[in-house]
Amino acid sequence: MTVFDAALLTLFGDPNLAEDALWRPGDTGAGQAIRIIRVQPQPVVDIGGAKLVQDGTVFDVLAAVAPAIAERDTIEANGQLYRVQAPPMPTMNGRVYRLDVVAI
Numbered sequence: 001m002t003v004f005d006a007a008l009l010t011l012f013g014d015p016n017l018a019e020d021a022l023w024r025p026g027d028t029g030a031g032q033a034i035r036i037i038r039v040q041p042q043p044v045v046d047i048g049g050a051k052l053v054q055d056g057t058v059f060d061v062l063a064a065v066a067p068a069i070a071e072r073d074t075i076e077a078n079g080q081l082y083r084v085q086a087p088p089m090p091t092m093n094g095r096v097y098r099l100d101v102v103a104i
Contacts, residue, residue: 008095012037012062021059021077023066034065036077039098057082059099063090069097074104 012018012035019038022031039058044051059082061069075082083104088097 004092005095008062008092019077021061021075023061023069024074024076025068025070026072027074027083031076032066034061034075036061036075057101057103059101060091060096061099063095063097066097069099075099075101 017037018035021034021036023034024031036059039060041054041056041058045054046052059075059077069084069088071084071087073084075084081104082101084099085102086100088099090096091098
């Protein structure tokens with residue numbers, strides 16, 4: 001484990017930054033406990049001079065903890081159920097997946 005990996009584990013373990021969640025592959029089964037960090041999405045996107053307002057929810061999750069997380073899986077956090085609505089985007093050299101989710 002590198003120093004960077006250890007730092008990521010510390011961040012995801014911090015109760016001020018991360019929270020407990022339950023990941024259900026394919027929205028089935030009992031689920032697997034994971035930690036998520038809620039990320040503030042970029043609210044305004046400029047496309048060809050047009051400004052679009054984007055309303056969304058984004059979670060970061062450690063790739064090592066949920067290596068097979070995929071579109072249409074669900075995540076339950078704070079009593080709210082979310083569906084992963086796009087393929088996970090690897091960040092930080094593939095160590096973290098950024099998930100675009102929608103409340104269901």
